Amino acid sequence: MIKKHFRFTLLLGLLGALMAGCSSSAPTTPTAADPAQLVEDAMATIQAEYTQTALAIPPTDSPTETPIPSPTAIRTPPALPGIYQSPILHSLDIPRTYIDDTCTYLNAKWDPNKSAPGTVVMVVMIHSITKGKVDKPNQISADDMRRLLNDLQAQGFEAINAEKLAGFLESNEKIPARSVLLTSDDRHYAQYFNNHFRPFYEQYGWTVTNGFISHPDTLQLIWDENAALAAEGWVDYQAHGVIHNTPMSDNSSDEYLRGELQGSITGIQEHYGNTPIAIIWPGGGFGVRPVATARELGYKLGFTTNPRGPVMFNWVPLTDTRDEQRPYFLPEGGVNDPLMTLPRYTDLDAGSHIDEVRTIGKEAAAYAEQNKATELEYYDIVCAPTYGEIPALAP
Numbered sequence: 439m440i441k442k443h444f445r446f447t448l449l450l451g452l453l454g455a456l457m458a459g460c461s462s463s464a465p466t467t468p469t470a471a472d473p474a475q476l477v478e479d480a481m482a483t484i485q486a487e488y489t490q491t492a493l494a495i496p497p498t499d500s501p502t503e504t505p506i507p508s509p510t511a512i513r514t515p516p517a518l519p520g521i522y523q524s525p526i527l528h529s530l531d532i533p534r535t536y537i538d539d540t541c542t543y544l545n546a547k548w549d550p551n552k553s554a555p556g557t558v559v560m561v562v563m564i565h566s567i568t569k570g571k572v573d574k575p576n577q578i579s580a581d582d583m584r585r586l587l588n589d590l591q592a593q594g595f596e597a598i599n600a601e602k603l604a605g606f607l608e609s610n611e612k613i614p615a616r617s618v619l620l621t622s623d624d625r626h627y628a629q630y631f632n633n634h635f636r637p638f639y640e641q642y643g644w645t646v647t648n649g650f651i652s653h654p655d656t657l658q659l660i661w662d663e664n665a666a667l668a669a670e671g672w673v674d675y676q677a678h679g680v681i682h683n684t685p686m687s688d689n690s691s692d693e694y695l696r697g698e699l700q701g702s703i704t705g706i707q708e709h710y711g712n713t714p715i716a717i718i719w720p721g722g723g724f725g726v727r728p729v730a731t732a733r734e735l736g737y738k739l740g741f742t743t744n745p746r747g748p749v750m751f752n753w754v755p756l757t758d759t760r761d762e763q764r765p766y767f768l769p770e771g772g773v774n775d776p777l778m779t780l781p782r783y784t785d786l787d788a789g790s791h792i793d794e795v796r797t798i799g800k801e802a803a804a805y806a807e808q809n810k811a812t813e814l815e816y817y818d819i820v821c822a823p824t825y826g827e828i829p830a831l832a833p
Contacts, residue, residue: 515819519809521753522802526794531746531755536776541821543752544813546610547806550831553606556803557615558748560595560795561603561741562586563782564622567634578785580634586789587638590618593792597644599674600716604738607777610751616799621741621782623649623678623718625656628663631673639672649678649718649741652705661709668710676716677702677737685723695731703735715739717778722768729778740778742770745787748795749780750802756781 518540521533537543546552565576567583578586596614598606603619605611620635631646638644650664667673679686680701686694699717706714715738719728722743732740744767746755756779758771770779783791817828 513819515816516812518816519805519812522805524747524798524801526798527747527755528761530757530759530761532757533753533755534771534776535752536754537752541817541825544817544821545825545828547751548810548814548817549610549829551612551829552610553612553751554615554803555806556750556799556801557606557613557617558750558795558799558802559598559603559606559613559617559619560590560748560788560792561619561621561780561782562785562788563741563743563745564620564785565624567630582789583634583785586785587620587644589789589792591638591642593796595792596642597638597646599645600647600676600714600739601674604715604777606751607749607754608738616796620644620646621649621676621718622646625651625653625660626664627660628667631667635673643672645672645674647674647676647716650675650702650706650710651678651682651720652680652702653682654680665709665711668712675706675710675712675714676718677706677714678718679720680705682720685721686719686725686728687723688725688727690725690728692727692731695728696735699728699732699735699737716741719743722766724768724770724773724779726773729773729775732778733775738777739780740775741780741782742768743784744768744770744779744781745783746781748798750799753802754780 521535523533527533535543537546547555564578564583566574566578567580568577569580572579593616595616595618597620598613598617600619602611602613603617606613606617622631622635626648631648635644635646639646648664664673664675668675677699679698681694681698684690684694686698698720702717703714706712713736715736717732717737717739718741724740724742729740746757746767749755754776756770756776757767758769760769761767770776773779814828817825822828
């Protein structure tokens, strides 16, 4: 190829020389070659060389066109459904959510290794169980107490403790689909728990949560007997204040709030070996400042005396409005911390609400299933790129 190119160049040079000669004014001799003929011969030679060179070069393939990818379709996330609303609840008792991050909520809600939608918890407030005649508003007879617990068990409920409830409400940790938290307020001798709750512990593994008053005048015998129960593990000791008889409120001094909340932590740690995570608000009193102080000290849950309904994951019925027909119900909405203002059914009235609680759980489960595809599509579009896929069912 290089050789032919050289010859081609040489011929072009010769042609140039001949043409220069043709244009010269010098006379030509009769015997000299005809310049015009020489140019014609040279052009014929160049044309032949060019043709041969072109034929010698193998044809190249046509350039391959790079396919242009189709544009990626932009997926629009669907609108998420509203929170489940129960017609069973009082019209002022509106369920509130407390998990701000939608992706975190959906991930926990649809994780098959956690509690299924519709898992419901009934919190029951127990003050005094008497074997004799009931003569006080906060008392329940031993027979009625046993009947309530038997009814709960027959309807598929299982008792849990405060730690289990906190895990469920915070991150949907797995608990029984129908759960009950039995909160027994105030100080009691061991006999009280042995008579009324031990049979259910031994037969069903049920626990009971004791809101213990850590008052300095507590008899050493009460401390000792309850310490023995704490060692067995089925009586769950949580805070119920120190002075106790003066409810905490936004009008309480900082000193009083810390005395009630930190004092409960210290007393229970010293005598029972656990750190309480729940405050059963003494007298049902609470407020923005009491809740903020409790959170600062590490409390995860707080319980009122308002029997508004059951609780579910990211679903707590509260109200902003004082109800003249229920003057003893303190509005909780302004506190803006549903987990620290959880409702409780009274022991005398809880039995009449068991079917309602079961119905709320069923309806919530059906509502979730109805909206499952929409929520999973939203998660896939909005959440999965950052939060990852929702976990699969563990083997």
